[in-house]
Amino acid sequence: MHSTPEPLARVRLAVDCMGGDHGPSVTLPACRAFLAAHPQAELLLVGTAEGLAPAKGWDRCTPVIATEVVGMDDPIEVALRRKRDSSMRVAITQVKAGADGARAAADACVSAGNTGALMAVARYVLKTMDGIDRPAIAAVMPNRHDRFTTVLDLGANVDSTPEQLLQFAVMGSALVSAIEGREEPTVGLLNIGEEAIKGSEVIKRAGELLRAAGEAGHIRFFGNVEGNDIFKGTTDIVVCDGFVGNVMVKASEGLASMMGDFIKDAFTRSAYGKLAALVALPVLRQFKRRVDPRRYNGAALLGLRGLVFKSHGSADAMAFENALARAYDAGRNRLLDRVHDRIAETIQAMPVNSTGTFDARP
Amino acid sequence: MHSTPEPLARVRLAVDCMGGDHGPSVTLPACRAFLAAHPQAELLLVGTAEGLAPAKGWDRCTPVIATEVVGMDDPIEVALRRKRDSSMRVAITQVKAGADGARAAADACVSAGNTGALMAVARYVLKTMDGIDRPAIAAVMPNRHDRFTTVLDLGANVDSTPEQLLQFAVMGSALVSAIEGREEPTVGLLNIGEEAIKGSEVIKRAGELLRAAGEAGHIRFFGNVEGNDIFKGTTDIVVCDGFVGNVMVKASEGLASMMGDFIKDAFTRSAYGKLAALVALPVLRQFKRRVDPRRYNGAALLGLRGLVFKSHGSADAMAFENALARAYDAGRNRLLDRVHDRIAETIQAMPVNSTGTFDARP
Numbered sequence: 001m002h003s004t005p006e007p008l009a010r011v012r013l014a015v016d017c018m019g020g021d022h023g024p025s026v027t028l029p030a031c032r033a034f035l036a037a038h039p040q041a042e043l044l045l046v047g048t049a050e051g052l053a054p055a056k057g058w059d060r061c062t063p064v065i066a067t068e069v070v071g072m073d074d075p076i077e078v079a080l081r082r083k084r085d086s087s088m089r090v091a092i093t094q095v096k097a098g099a100d101g102a103r104a105a106a107d108a109c110v111s112a113g114n115t116g117a118l119m120a121v122a123r124y125v126l127k128t129m130d131g132i133d134r135p136a137i138a139a140v141m142p143n144r145h146d147r148f149t150t151v152l153d154l155g156a157n158v159d160s161t162p163e164q165l166l167q168f169a170v171m172g173s174a175l176v177s178a179i180e181g182r183e184e185p186t187v188g189l190l191n192i193g194e195e196a197i198k199g200s201e202v203i204k205r206a207g208e209l210l211r212a213a214g215e216a217g218h219i220r221f222f223g224n225v226e227g228n229d230i231f232k233g234t235t236d237i238v239v240c241d242g243f244v245g246n247v248m249v250k251a252s253e254g255l256a257s258m259m260g261d262f263i264k265d266a267f268t269r270s271a272y273g274k275l276a277a278l279v280a281l282p283v284l285r286q287f288k289r290r291v292d293p294r295r296y297n298g299a300a301l302l303g304l305r306g307l308v309f310k311s312h313g314s315a316d317a318m319a320f321e322n323a324l325a326r327a328y329d330a331g332r333n334r335l336l337d338r339v340h341d342r343i344a345e346t347i348q349a350m351p352v353n354s355t356g357t358f359d360a361r362p
Numbered sequence: 363m364h365s366t367p368e369p370l371a372r373v374r375l376a377v378d379c380m381g382g383d384h385g386p387s388v389t390l391p392a393c394r395a396f397l398a399a400h401p402q403a404e405l406l407l408v409g410t411a412e413g414l415a416p417a418k419g420w421d422r423c424t425p426v427i428a429t430e431v432v433g434m435d436d437p438i439e440v441a442l443r444r445k446r447d448s449s450m451r452v453a454i455t456q457v458k459a460g461a462d463g464a465r466a467a468a469d470a471c472v473s474a475g476n477t478g479a480l481m482a483v484a485r486y487v488l489k490t491m492d493g494i495d496r497p498a499i500a501a502v503m504p505n506r507h508d509r510f511t512t513v514l515d516l517g518a519n520v521d522s523t524p525e526q527l528l529q530f531a532v533m534g535s536a537l538v539s540a541i542e543g544r545e546e547p548t549v550g551l552l553n554i555g556e557e558a559i560k561g562s563e564v565i566k567r568a569g570e571l572l573r574a575a576g577e578a579g580h581i582r583f584f585g586n587v588e589g590n591d592i593f594k595g596t597t598d599i600v601v602c603d604g605f606v607g608n609v610m611v612k613a614s615e616g617l618a619s620m621m622g623d624f625i626k627d628a629f630t631r632s633a634y635g636k637l638a639a640l641v642a643l644p645v646l647r648q649f650k651r652r653v654d655p656r657r658y659n660g661a662a663l664l665g666l667r668g669l670v671f672k673s674h675g676s677a678d679a680m681a682f683e684n685a686l687a688r689a690y691d692a693g694r695n696r697l698l699d700r701v702h703d704r705i706a707e708t709i710q711a712m713p714v715n716s717t718g719t720f721d722a723r724p
Contacts, residue, residue, distance in 0.1 A: 142620075143620070144620055144623070155554050158554070158562040158565075159562050159563070190609060192517050192520070192604070192605055192608040192609065192612075193608075193612075200520040200521050200605060201521070203520075203605075226608075226609070226612050227608070227609040227610065227611065227612030227613030227614070227615075227616060228612045228613060228615055228616030228619075230613055230616060231613070231616035231617050231620040232616060232620075240609070242554070243554055243565075243606065244605065244609050246554040246555075246588075246589070247552060247554065247588070247589040247602070247606050247609070247610050248589065248610055248613045249589065250555075250588050250589030250590045251589030251590060251593070251610045251613065251614055252589075252613055252614065252617050253590055254589060254590025254592060254593035254594060255593050255614050255617055255618060256617060256621065257590075257593075258504075258505070258593045258594075259653060261506070262649050262652050262653060263625075263649050265649075266645045266646070266649040267642075267645055272644065272645070273645045273648075275641075276642045276644075276645045279637075279638045279641045279642065280629075280641065280642040282634065283628045283634070283635045283638045283642075284628070286631075286635075287624050287628040290624050291621060291624060
């Protein structure tokens, strides 16, 4: 349905080595492991001279010095206006194309810095794409098929309009086609099921838009899905407002972590539990691997004129490496072009009505 | 802060014995176990003559015959307009006070019938309380303290106004004081954390109203909470719009069930896993008990002129018995009076401004 662009032969990532709870002690080992696994990758390591010292002389790595670091608790204003030479901002600047359209220094950038600051700086430096009202945050969650369900938006937007929800659907489709290699992924609209008839006006209208886009072949629209469908893997993509998505993903993280701790508790509380743990450990490890949040680290900030990926602040080296790998796949498979093309195609086909919004009814 | 009404000496529940996926084969054994554990309880068993046959002659039970049954897939319209003699409707009617204020036949009613139908029929038969715009659905979720976090609304309302969110907070406080015995439970407003400054206007305004109500001593307002706080048990009550709550609770159910099945998988997939399961079983059971959804079955429909509790449709006898026990505690501790008193007190104290909404700013 959509043309598949030729993958890049070489991919260059800009890495904010200072971001996250642990900084270079996590990001540099992650970069090293990532390079070993990706022979076609090059890295721009962005950080303070001191922070980057351990990486001196690394193959396929170019240090880019920044003098400041955005702290995990820094307010957005500080990141945006005061720390103009932060590793976060310098890393983002590497993915900005030249004014003359010259290719950017890097194909994608990765930071474990705080989400609010990263989004604000990325929007300021890169600007949003034509046809996109606001960028969105897309992340993957595990599902029963041992695949990933991509969910967006996870908190960049509240009170999203139906038009924005359509944009999320289109951008999410581009993302999954680039990273997971499923060219026509299915899209579900998060709703509350049987109550939908009485449901929110925004969601009903979004449903109409998504249905029209589906019928026109711009996306593969499945229909409404409910909260549990995320983990059932009913659709490849689940589209929702950022408020709903953020609550859902944080509740899920909280529940998974509580359940994990309850299991640990049970196997350490009593002498018998400890004994049983010895026997059960290999089995529990197998279980743990399937729901290990490190495996699906690396959220995409979509809708900007450059690819930015956000790692969890608390990521360890394995988790950060996964974020690098996701950014690599996105860069390699030209996610930026894919989003651009899909959005242009969808918007051209959807006539804007008198209220300035798309018109789903022909 | 609030007066504690005297508990009732005897509590009578109306039970829709036909509701749910399993009908009398689950509800009747649950009733029997419940009666044995609650010597001060009486039951009105509502159902078809055939359905109630096994309960003939049971002590402290009075059969109430209904000729129709609302199916789990029946549209709301069918439940509301066509099946006027359904066990669901007859059970709800038992908690309706007489026109002259005469005491209702039962103190609370319990049904495992479908949520949409139950809410619609309950609203139609009982009407909403003065000061309540729309009823809400409140349920409990497990938390790290091995206590319950009460969350509302879980899907009765979308696009809730700030005033409705305040009503949820007040009703939730009455519920927790009646059922859990914590007279001044804490209330959190579900929000998305650091992004809150840019957050939804409705939530910001709701925050002002809840803060004002907290300062006036009507509720104990903690402030904003995030999705993970539900399972951390940061507050006794979490207040949210029904769309957000419904997505969150369904995603949580989906995730918990996926994790449970992954554990089962790991312990059955290989010969070693099966062997390990023999040793680990008592420990896993201990874990399972802590997150067993049957333990927290029984959602309250709040804001009506009568107490209605909703059991999961798929509940087994143990789960249905828990719903009966929650309804019993609510009836015994006069939840209806508590909601009424708290709402009256809060609304009187919050002057309505020129736009017809409460004014949090004095």
